[in-house]
Amino acid sequence: MLIYEYKLDGTKKQYAAIDEAIRVVQFIRNSCLRKWMDERGVSKNDLQSYCAVLAQAYPFAARLNSQARQASAQRAWFAISRFYDNCKNTKPGKKGYPTFQHDTRSVEYKQTGWKLEPDGKHSRFSMPTPTERPLRTHVIIGKRKRS
16 A cells, blocks of 8 residues: 655645645534534444535535545544443543544545646645635655555
């Protein structure tokens, strides 16, 4: 499996688009967590389908790639399942009740939403930019890591 870890070198508009994507991911994760807190019996599939509901209700959420939205719901479910596992295993002390995130620092693009250009020095990400075209070219700095 190839893992690409690069630093991006972009313009202020591109960095603003990345910041907006990070805020959208944080919003989706926190919304999924709120849904779990407010309703009983919420499953992982309910959170995954709730991403589509959020995308229809909020235009800024719809601009983010669908797999990136799904990944943020998956992270929320991971926090919930870790809490359940700690309760089942009777872990002493605090069980790690899921909390809202205030300092999200990343967006996870899995298979879609990004493209590495043939030259290996540029990449395209689908970012939530309301006024400009959705695919933005970024210069990447670094080397490919193999694992």
